[in-house]
């Protein structure tokens with residue numbers, strides 16, 4: 436198969452869909468790989484590294500014209516739509532339930548779109564997990580940074596020092612993001628509470644932290660009870676493939692301390708705070724009713740080298756399946772990959788996406804057989 440990997444163009448996004456080692460694996464499997472000039476240079480992967488691995492260097496326009504499958508990191512943004520030719524395979528993060536225009540473009544152009552974030556094994560979401568690990572760890576770091584008064588926060592040091600209160604961190608959602616945020620926040624010495632609707636997950640977290648973390652079932656009442664004392668709230672919920680539930684409403688902000696921070700990691704699925712709107716690494720925070728909001732939708736992009744290696748460790752396996760077998764056989768043979776199929780032949784094949792926009796849904800099996 437002919438594969439194309441363009442340079443990412445989102446603000447401050449330096450990750451790349453394929454490392455030179457990945458290129459070598461595709462080439463050894465008999466595929467041709469086009470890489471955009473300078474696609475990985477910001478994180479130390481030079482054009483020469485890609486050439487040595489067997490890639491062909493190309494412009495964005497050339498590689499989109501040639502490729503049967505595009506491998507990216509982030510969901511395409513409007514400036515990229517015109518490059519897509521009909522019937523291409525697209526393998527990348529998509530977060531379609533939060534992006535109607537992109538969904539419509541993929542449907543209109545019969546793109547076979549496989550979303551990293553909905554590929555699902557019995558163990559979890561293997562291509563979301565590495566970025567969630569990174570975003571969770573960063574969420575604790577960014578929350579502490581923007582709690583500094585010089586960055587607009589309350590002037591709270593999360594660890595405190597002997598004789599002072601610790602910073603209080605409330606984490607909504609105890610999945611991969613939540614657990615990793617808790618590890619770093621606990622490591623910094625903060626007073627951490629974690630909420631989830633999954634009692635088994637809370638039991639696991641309680642054991643993992645040897646009962647040193649407070650766990651609460653996620654209910655409206657419990658959230659309202661915790662907000663007044665929180666210095667930082669980290670939004671880390673996920674209903675896979677669907678829009679995030681709004682757990683903190685605008686009117687709830689008045690309960691919070693001035694200068695407290697809401698860090699909405701779930702912003703890529705629309706955000707779990709009513710007042711969240713996506714921000715970028717160039718301008719990551721804004722203030723609503725005295726509460727700092729951090730809502731960067733591509734958090735791992737700021738540690739792009741670690742993120743690229745972690746991401747491609749997971750995506751390579753499925754990418755090779757797609758390239759070697761084609762979409763129909765690969766998805767039919769591997770249920771994990773079938774769960775990743777969001778659009779195919781003009782149909783929406785992921786229920787959460789169809790529901791988000793009240794558009795027709797066709798089961799992946801049916802679409803693949805058509």
Ligand SMILES: NC(=O)C1=CN([C@@H]2O[C@H](COP(=O)(O)OP(=O)(O)OC[C@H]3O[C@@H](n4cnc5c(N)ncnc54)[C@H](O)[C@@H]3O)[C@@H](O)[C@H]2O)C=CC1
Nearest residue numbers: 566567570608610611612631632653672673701732733734
């Ligand atoms: N902004 C960014 O750069 C990044 C964002 N993310 C996003 O972070 C979010 C979380 O991802 P993961 O931790 O991997 O998901 P996950 O599936 O591992 O965990 C989500 C957790 O939320 C819980 N949950 C669902 N509804 C809840 C509710 N009402 N209250 C409390 N908990 C609830 C689930 O039980 C689950 O334990 C996703 O939207 C993901 O796309 C991930 C990586 C980077």
Ligand SMILES: CC(=O)C(=O)O
Nearest residue numbers: 528566703732733735
């Ligand atoms: C998960 C995601 O969208 C990201 O890492 O940017």
Ligand SMILES: [Mg+2]
Nearest residue numbers: 510530703732
């Ligand atoms: Mg996004």
